[in-house]
Amino acid sequence: MNKVASFPVQETACAARARKAEPVLRAVELGKRYGHHAALRGVNLAIEPGRVNILFGENGAGKSTLISMLAGANVPSDGHIEIGAHRGVFASVAQARAHGVRAVFQEFSLVPHLTVAENISLGEEPLARLGLLSRAGTRARARRLVEELGFELDVDARVSDLARGKQQMVEICKAVAQAPRVLILDEPTASLSEHDAQALFALVARLKAEGTAIIYITHRMHEIPLIGDSVTVLRDGQHIATVPAATPEPELIALMTGRTLSAIYPGVPAVPQARQVRLTLDGVSTEDGLVVNANLRLRAGEIVGIAGLVGCGKSELGQACYGLRSIARGEMRLDGCVQRFGHPAEAIAAGLWYSPPDRKRDGLALMRPARENMTLSALLFGAERGKRLRPGAETATVSRLCGQVEFPVERTVEPVGNFSGGNQQKVLLAKGLAQDVGVYIFDEPTVGVDVGARQSIYQYLSRLSAAGASILLISSDLSELMGMSHRLLVMRGGQMVAEFERRHYDEQHILEHFFE
Structure with missing residues (x-):
């Protein structure tokens, strides 16, 4: 879980007026059919300026279909959209942007071979004399924006070289560069570090105070009361209810699923100390320097969590075990045999599986x-x-x-x-x-997955562990790691910096080790 704080922002005159204003955007009886299948049916939605409306529902409930139509990426089969003087549908993303609607989707729209600065200004590049593109102006504008948002981004870095979390930041920068009237954020913290999630929430608070209307999709329920004003629940392509963001979690889950859910984490069985050690790392460092002197013991039937910020080396550690990154120094043992895989096929043949985050x-x-x-x-x-x-x-x-x-x-x-x-x-x-x-490495196994599907995945992991499998669980969601692991390791700067037994789990204490 990204532990976030509330960001009190003094209400501006603009925001005060926004509270009394008419909705900035209305969806009227929106529907979308694919052949005989209705992905969305008769949805009405009023988005008010200066407020954060959380869009909530299971995967497949119609959230992505709805926001794709509001952002101009999809054309409705029925209904229309009202914003300003516009009454109709958006035929393109460019048309939606012209009316002030911008979106950050889970599927990025970045050009991999361009730099961060070039992607941020793409299609809206500053011009120099004679109408030529201003490379210096592009870099300066991007640098100002990144600094203002508080993100940790190198504006000269090529996007294809960035981790997914950093690419997410670039998308957010693109969306807010032109002060949108309506900003749509689809699972924006799914790949962000703690630091960058904090920066995003501060940005949302500031935009809200300035009167921007925000549609925010998340499966992380702890985020809802922290930044939301209202929650619109979709189920099976229909609008079920719009309720205050302070609505208790059990009620939201019942609205979302149509049923009540028991505790999301099924619990993990105790692991006898005598169980066989399946995976051992002794002083492992990768050739690219992203993992340094890593030590690890993983026993049969045990789930060991790896926590840390984006870029801390936790994903790179799993990839090194699987043969996706070269090990320069140290020793890895799998079931007692020294291994250094040159290809994932060798790892699978030896009994190790890696499930990637993307x-x-x-x-x-x-x-x-x-x-x-x-x-x-x-x-x-x-x-x-x-x-x-x-x-x-x-x-x-x-x-x-x-x-x-x-x-x-x-x-x-x-x-x-x-x-x-x-x-x-x-x-x-x-x-x-x-x-x-018999040894599994799961890297971000629930990214972009709703509460109901998460529960199924957690039960799957618990059953796998109970059957004797060894699991290395890599996640950016600290609550997930605390709920599912027997032990928890923290990485920072490519190194293991702390280890916690389950009985000693304390969220604040664990988070302290994320930072130097």
């Missing part, structure tokens, strides 16, 4: 059916491996995997790109289960 880019073939994604690498490393594809055995494997991760078997013939984030993540988890491995 499922769409690194984990799944989005255009292929779920069943193929689940079993693809198992054809070489799973129980059904062999020289020939056996459809009957594959079907049995897919059915078993679906039961383990609570995925609907009937949807395994659909392309993975059709699914919500939660179901995509379940396919990725099933893919790992299809291998003959």
